Amino acid sequence: MTCLLRDNESTVSEFILLGLPIRAEDQGLYSALFLAMYLTTMLGNLLIILLIRLDSHLHTPMYFFLSHLAFTDISFSSVTAPKMLMNMLTHSQSISYAGCVSQMYFYIVFADLENFLLTSMAYDRYVAICHPLHYTTIMSQSLCLFLVVVSWALSSGNALVHTLLLAKLSHFRNNTVPHYFCDLSAMLKLSSSDTTINELLILTLGTMVTIPPFICILVSYVRIGVTILRTPSIKGICKALSTCGSHLCVVSLYYGAIIALYFVPSSNNTNDKDVIVALMYTVVTPMLNPFIYSLRNRDMKGALRNVLSRRLCSQ
Secondary structure, three states: OHHHHHHOOEOOOEEEEOOOOOOHHHHHHHHHHHHHHHHHHHHHHHHHHHHHHHOHHHOOHHHHHHHHHHHHHHHHHHHHHHHHHHHHHHOOOEEEHHHHHHHHHHHHHHHHHHHHHHHHHHHHHHHHHHOHHHHHHHOOHHHHHHHHHHHHHHHHHHHHHHHHHHHOOOOEOOOEEOOOOOOHHHHHHHEOOOOHHHHHHHHHHHHHHHHHHHHHHHHHHHHHHHHHHHOOOHHHHHHHHHHHHHHHHHHHHHHHHHHHHHOOOOOOOHHHHHHHHHHHHHHHHHHHHHHHHHHOOHHHHHHHHHHHHHHHHHO
8 A cells, every 4th residue: 555655645846826716718808808907917016106206306215115115016026927827828847856946936925025025015004104293203214224124034935934944845746736835834735745834834824924013004994093083183084094095904904805815615626716816926016006095195196197208398
């Protein structure tokens, strides 16, 4: 029996990604749709980065974090979308072992990084509204840079731990991943090695990088809400809400996808649900962020008008 089991287990040089749960005849239509969404994500977030760099009025802590968030959205979507599109267009579902591990690593890095950046942005809004007189002193350039560096360090460290532990799993029952990218949980289910430590660290580290930042965001907005309610001026309330509205929308999209993926009870179509929610998480949300920040933000719209007017005047 042991020999038979070992025959069914092997080291693999590549994996097969089953992709999205859509019919073969609809692949062309969906690939065109997802390509348009990916290009929109790239162009929208690059525009945000460009506007923040070109307009001196946007050289503030909030837009410093926003530029890093835009870069993270570009990177996060680029980890999975190009490979997904290539597989849909070429009908080739294979990915090398090294490519799979690399994809998983960068997926975790940018997912965690977005989480920490959203937390830094919430703290920035808290200081701006609750301690406006001390804002420039507290949110110094050194603190902003420190928060970004720490975010990168924590995200990279968490991803490295999971990647190294996955690399130690030498045998797999099969090489078919029921997903459109190399998801860590899906990879562990394929392994015939003992994954107890992997699963324990997913729970422990996942809780550490998700729950404390989420609590920080909640506390920040509770304090902001209390401060707003104490503000006698309607104009002051509207200004406070306008500065927080865009960030709240992005936070809702981000954590809404996480809750749907990890905390909502699964139905019989567990894999399909996970794939669809992950698609919202990696493709749809990064695409929507530029629209949220540009349509709801006067400063961004003003910066765009200024850049366009300067271009027209220079011609």
